[in-house]
Amino acid sequence: MSTSSSPFGSSSVRAAGSGFASSGRFTRPAQLDQALIDHIAGGADPQRLSEVSHTTAASLLDRVHHTQDPQVVGRVLTLVEREGVDLVAELWSDADPESLPGVLWRLYMLRTWMHRNQESISRLWRVGEPVAGASSAIAGVDQAPTADDIARTADSILSGAFVGDFAVALERASAFCSVISAGLVAEARRRRERAAEVGEPTLAGTSRHFVRTAKSLHGTSVDFRKGATLWREGRLE
Template structure:
């Protein structure tokens, strides 16, 4: 977690074995098809049970082969958007204490509307941040998908700001820790850009 690595459970079998000899084009097709099917199924289920299962899925199973496939999808695509949402969820669930520390520092330092857009309490406890990312993911499956992506992007920017400022604090005394936090901030900033672009594409009807 120190470098915000993809916190996924490695599957026992590779996707290559799962999908046979499918080439890159076929894997891309499957990635887009599975992402579209998951979103459509959740939105069609008025009971909300499908959405709750999708939110809880990573806690029980990791992301396994399908998520490994999504990780290769273009950043501005439906599977790319879902992959980044699930990465954020797993990262926060895995280390909510650090997430809360960095988010709070970012909330104090960042002079923008991102704190309001993300929608976390001020200050936010670790449990409240876990609830926030689950709420954002729930909104992606049942609410306005673009708004959910924008909230996730705002969260990333606040978190990235916090990681940057805490990295500055460690620069002289713990340079390795500072480097890890800087890497984390860069990754979060990239996620924010990707998710914002995905939100715009969704509104334009071209996110597939």
């Protein structure tokens, strides 16, 4: 995610389905099973990779839910940093948004995005919260969060998916995306109006960028909300 020059520092978010994608690079210590890593590196067929995707997602969720060991939870939270985004993407990024690995991929990318853009997201939250209705309460964020609050929220949403009610965690993620999307739309409108007043094309261009990002976040919010429903119905696999 490249950083924009706007004062909000909003990073570009592209849809993977309707989810998040990151261009960041991390080191890749061999924390996952080495045979699995070798298998991926050698090129798995799509069917086999889909099976591995679902198996690893279900196994990871089940293991943490049953142990709830703080050290295990900590390692799971930092899975992307520890294993490398490329490896995690190989496992889960192509999964259907309405599947367990697809939902987990989006949760991890949401956390990564929130940690990388704490300041800008805290400002966008303050813009979006007044027009987002009940979403702000569902997300569990103060009206005027600091950058540290955004980072803590990112961790609590993801950890809640593993040690709490999975559907509730998805609903919080959905609500959070809705508020930030509303903030982006409001900021885009303000910039369009300002561009019309002063004839500044850069402001108009930034406004379009904000609208595209808002649409991506809205799609991700919908994915999370559907995931919560499917989980409660026992159909998120």
